[in-house]
Amino acid sequence: MLNGTHLVAGEWLGSDETFENTPIDGKPDRFAAGTVELVDLAARGAAASFPSYSATTGKERATFLRKISAELEARREEITQMGVRETGLPLGRLNGELSRTTGQLELFAAHIEAGAHLDLRHDPALPDRQPLPRPDLKLVQRAIGPVAVFGASNFPLAFSTAGGDTAAALAAGCPVVVKGHSAHPGTADLVAQAVAAAVTAQGLHPGVFSQVQGGSRAVGQAIVQHPLIKAVGFTGSLVGGRALFDLCASRPEPIPFFGELGSVNPMFILPEALENRGAEIAAGWGASLVMGAGQFCTNPGLAILVGGPQAETFVQDTVGALAQTASQTMLTDGIAEAFRKGTADLANTVGVDTAVSEPVVGREAAPSLFRTSGKNWLANEILGEEVFGPTGVVVIVEDMVEMHKVANALRGQLTCTLQIDAQDYELTKPLIPILEQKAGRILVNGFPTGVEVCDSMVHGGPYPASTNFGATSVGTMSIRRFVRPVCYQNMPEELLPAV
Template structure:
């Protein structure tokens, strides 16, 4: 049963003020009422995290990995209880949330394997050369260590995979960092269930309870207090550009600034190359509508802009889109606020001169209606507002005069999470010319697929140049996400008795770079 309490370093704590979650589909209040976290809750959680940090960071990698696997097992064991609560709070369908639970526990297990692998430590050994002239060379050894306690902000659109135990939390814990989560106010019940599973895993592993805390609340001041707490060393955030920029401002204004890894805004441009359009305009139109309307369009990788060259094939594509849209039902959006912002965004697109191609079925309440617009390349370039993200099931088809105009539009766009090329072999020369632009534009380049959906693997990059993320050198998905919460430390001429075990000479099962060469011994 839900308690409505915050979890502060193992203590389920009430608050002086309360708020209620609402059912996404109806707007009706859900039981129980939840405690509003306070500045004191934040301070206590951060103090406990700082106290637990040295012990957790020093944990043997095998034990850290076992803890991550225990988290995965206990979250998975919540089963239908977790799914049903998340359905109420988010309006997302059962199959989607069951899949998201699988992704959540799967990435915890993937990070457990990564922790045991040890390569993420970046181990390097450069042996001394005392006889080198004109000066001797010192002994230098390097590894990456955890930065310290991390603040994580739960996302609205992924109440499991980007929330309390999502990718930011998983990668921070894998790096050896304690975590304080600011739960998203739209799904506090879901957050509490997951937090309880994490606490059970902490107890099972015999870890300090300060390793993890959850603070819920609706006030922006709560997140501000968390980012400004001097014991927090880094921040993970997925949400709006306004929210991400606000956190970045708070972090930069601290006496000791800290990094904020924020995923914020992306329209994920898709280029429909001419030869591919000629052979598959109708198939592309149907697949496009399926992608943009998936999950009521509430994906950070939604195809918000499609670029195509004016042609008979493009006309067929647009006609197919209009027909396919008519069969798309209105879908419940995550929150009334998101639905309201979506309606305003759609109105803004129309107000900037875009022509409506077609719409999905009309809905009521907090439902979002799929809508697609079209505009010429000339008008799109003349109106930068058309390139702004509208979070929901909408998109703009930009009809261009030729590939030069396509290239010019892409070169003028803001940083993106993804960009996509739909192409046939005859398009490869033109696509090759676009590649330098695409590499500078986005963190992931996709061929002949649609961007919705992010695979959790070692090679995945879910990041991109600003404003897709606050730091285009990072990713929030995949094992490389661990790098955000590590920093390098070099040890010069330290005696063996003071060196970390992983940097001692002798056999090693971990990939290391020794005197400039990568080698695995043992």
């Protein structure tokens, strides 16, 4: 059952203004809209809970995370069916995403239970050292304080209410205030109920988790500017993310804004791989482009290859692969409209040829494909911008020299992909140092739309892929965003933190 209200420090509170979700069928549900006043209550509740919650042991927080996972599993059918209704994503995708959500909660639980996040260091005192003695020095990572998390439109579970940012912050010992995404408020409502049940079951301070739904831009601005919020996790558009990033930086006390903002995720196809596996790569690329209606931040929207007969065959093979895909429902009317405009802008750019294009009807979008030359791509900045949806651009370069020019001209990316065979290794070696400066993840002979949640994963990159190139929003290393090192000098054992 939906509450239709906001979870604020253990209480379900309404507001005067309301809004509706936009289900793919049936009558919409109505929800209380967020307000600046609710944000203030949530932030104050989070701050009040911080002393007790940050003092819990890793084992205690691990038990809490596992309890959230169990509460989500208990509500699996209700949550996934609501997710399908609100987003148009298939049930299989939502079930997989819920499993990823519970899985990363379990992963963080094991990580903090083992103390792997603490980075404990000790330099014992050297009282007899000359010319000066050394004091006793101990270092440990400590929670930074209340964290704001913005739900993502394209991942109603894994990157939203109880998703990766929330899991990492709670694992670190930080209370969380979630700004629910208006694209799936019903799903967020049900997930918040699961978290609330876990908070109660573990006897934690109720301010450890709050969720404020919907509302105007002022609500999001109030969250990032609230003086009690100490960091922000965000997944969304470049325009919206950059605006919030600037607000965080302009605060009297600036705070870190960990924003994942977008990427075209280029794929470089080298000559031998193109000759030996062109058809296979085209089929795989086409499938990756249309997965989830192309609504993945790691959607590989750019393919760069040297011109010639194999390149022409590759384009036609990709056209054939895309032709087998029917239209798909996009997440929201706004995303569908942005996709319509983005593909129209590509089609109208000088020097760009349209290989596949179908009109967007309502929220239904079919795949599209464009091609251009390396020279034209380098001359048109718009060709390097993300079009969120099932679309790709083939860039035909004259030679490897021009391929390097394209690589050097790229803005920051989440991923870069290399399609190579053994005979391409020598040509590949000069590309790798370039791509290391462009992306957080470089992959070989695959497609980037699968992001493994594990210790080694990096989901981030240079701006504008993310606002902090040293951070990741996926994997256990993401906990580092919400802790900071504290050094204790000559601190008596009795006064040190329990860890």
